[in-house]
Amino acid sequence: MISLPTKINYSSYQAFILWLLIISGPLKSMFTYFYLDFNFTLFAFILAAVDIVVGITFRRHDILLTKESMFSLLMLFCISAIIAISLIYTESEQYAYEKSAIFTVNILYFIYPLFITSIDLEKLCKWLLWIFLPIAILFVIAKFLYFSDLNADHTLIRYEFYLIRRHYLGLSTTTAALVLLLVYLKKPLIYTIIALITMLGLGGRGAFIFLIFTLFVWKLNRIIDFGVSFKIKKKHLIFSIFSLSAFAVFIYYFFDKIVAVINFGLLRFKTLLDPAADRSTRGRIERLEYTFDSILGAPWKFVFGEGIGSFGILYTGVDGREYPHNIYLEVLFELGAIGLIPFLFFTIVPFWYRRNAFYMALMLYFFLNALKSGDLTSIWILFLTYGLVVFNPKIKT
Secondary structure, three states, X not given: OOOOOOOOOHHHHHHHHHHHHHXXXXXXXXXXXXXOOOOHHHHHHHHHHHHHHHHHHHOHHHOOOOHHHHHXXXXXXXXXXXXXXXXXXOOOOOHXXXXXXXXXXXXXXXXXXXXXXXXXXHHHHHHHHHHHHHHHHHHHHHHHHHOOHHHOOOOOOOOHHHHHHHHHHHHHHHHHXXXXXXXXXXXXXXXXXXXXXXXXXXXXXXXXXXXXXXXXXXXXXXHHHHXXXXXOOHHHHHHHHHHHHHHHXXXXXXXXXHHHHHHHHHHHHHHHHOHHHOHHHHHHHHHHHHHHHHHOXXXXXXXXXXXXXXXXXXXXXXXXOOOOXXXXXXXXXXXXXHHHHHHHHHHHHHHXXXXXXXXXXXXXXXXXXXXXHOOOOOOHHXXXXXXXXXXXXXXXX
């Protein structure tokens, strides 16, 4: 459980900032539901920015840039320059400037790990496990109750919850990050099981599938070794039997309630068997078709793109946030091949770096999510994971 520290050291403070950066997006919606006008994301952004300034001012001798980090920063500079140039010819008159400004948040998330002295993953795990996960579980229960007969007059769960229901995806991806952390730190299996069940209840299809794939890739060698030399000690067998028995009793007494809540989230997984009947899937396919048609429509569009922030105005006629649900197609559509090339280098090259296994697994997981659901204004955590891999901050032991 959580214990109150007698003193807060610098690594704990930075772990707190890192925790805020990870959860700020998903939890911002909760504040909206409770009429609390507090911008969690902006607060985390300011703390990180101040910490960077402190790092530049007082820790210059500790901040070292390798060839790998210099390469990533150069690619990021090229992408930013192309975004700025595309403002000249974009069809978007307002959102283009907003999107360009929001992209700078990605840059801050990316460079923040450069200024982290050491990451206290134990503290990060505790805060995610005992603060974030219960909130995600409450979200699952609230979603179930909102659409149940008990809430016919919206006296149990207010209508405002309907407005924030789409934030299940952010909650799902953050819960998946917790699972990866639990596996890396070798925490009790029951915590991982609870987190996985929560993900099923949230209904994040891609988030769950990509997590399983990431775990498989990460632990493939161990899975093979385990299968070849499987042995179990007597005391471990007894403990496993006792734990499974206790869990089975719990499931037996609360089976109906657990199934009812989880099945509500599983409805989204069932639509994978019939994509044509799923409105979300159909919408993504339509966006992809439009993107390909536009890119191949004229050579200059393929080379230079339509300009930053242009997808929304061209696809829907509304100058606002819309995207193809794939970061590479989004970059190619808006920034063309000249923007896609440095973006490819920025996102692909770090997979060949030799880094901590947890950093690499985290990067792979959020990379896969961005290929399905991300856009340039919502992949802050992806950039953060790239920062962890590129700058490789020490893990506190």
